[in-house]
Amino acid sequence: MKTVFHKFAISLFVLILLVAVDAMRSGFEPDTLFRAAAGESVPVGGKLSVSPEDLAEIRDFDSAKAAEYLEAKLDTPDAQVQLLELQGRIWRGEVTVADEARSGEYSLQVMPRGGNPQEDATLYRLRLFPDGRALRRDLPSFCERDLGVRPFWLFVGFLPLGLGCLGLSFLFSSREDARRQALGLGSIYKLARRKHAWEVLFGLGSRHGVRPGERLLLLDSRRRVVGDLVAAKVGPEASHAEVGLETAIEPGFLVARADAPGVGPGTVQYR
Known part of the structure; x- marks a missing residue:
């Protein structure tokens, strides 16, 4: 459900942007x-x-x-x-x-x-x-020309809907993260390539039992163990770590505690 709302919200904001551009075209007349x-x-x-x-x-x-x-x-x-x-x-x-x-x-x-x-x-x-x-065909605005509606009213109508969908997407994402964290799984929030290593910010912290120096597992998008990392700076809700550049890591990966349910050399049994 989160993914559906997220994609819908993004599509709606793209539409809002196009409506805004259409309104700007009319303003240049x-x-x-x-x-x-x-x-x-x-x-x-x-x-x-x-x-x-x-x-x-x-x-x-x-x-x-x-x-x-x-x-x-x-x-x-x-x-x-x-x-x-x-x-x-x-x-x-x-x-x-x-x-x-x-x-x-x-x-x-x-x-x-x-x-x-x-x-x-x-x-x-x-x-x-x-x-x-014939008059509408001469208008510079696509919305007025083909839909018979001023782009301003479409913008006013779509914007609250887009914000609502974005809010629901954030709510679903927060609930999903909370469920994962309860199982010892954390999403990767930030992934930055530095000269010597990958800098990783992930959603497990001291509230979830993580301690500085603790070794955690790195899971790919199919929930398979592909490596590990060591928690360096640990906050209440999130932690920082570094991973060698030779590690194949992507934003969709997860970080898991070693005692998380189903974690092993194969696939993690979590949905």
Whole structure:
């Protein structure tokens, strides 16, 4: 069960990473591009290069009267822009597209009323599509394009599930280690190759009856005795030892006390 949850948790975190990368791809898209399908009304907005207050003092400014301070020009008759709000240089509006709108990319120009189009206008792009399916095919995000879901919501949904599976995997691993330790068997937590020997950290300590200088057995992944080692530094839950470089040792090996049940020159009877 531990192995299943561990593999599932790893797979889920790989998926979360891919979703995060997908979300980042969407973030690189320019904020001056809007998309809309025929028959839709979509919110639009952005930051002006020049604010109406940069050109003239406005008394009794009302943010809800954006249409009085700004003008918008869209070079297609198949869509209309409604200016809704202005806060400093940040404007918000809505684009309504006709049912029979022609597909294509059009220019949207927003600037303060009475301003110079060459100097004061902020340019945006509006892409029109015949339907929602065609619009989704143009999106940079795989999740939005093929699943119809924003990657942010997938990330929010998968992350707690991944953390939960990782926690269960850790719980199962801890219980399995405790069962092994009760039988005098310890997992290898760390295996580092040094110049003169392998440095080994394994899960048997003074609480499990191990003493400094005690000789322990080294078991391979099939629970067969393949060598031995001497406990050097012993802690309550784990110990350090060194093994000669000529010893074939891998992270999946176990360390066993000589009096562990079933330990001998053949296979250790433990599952």
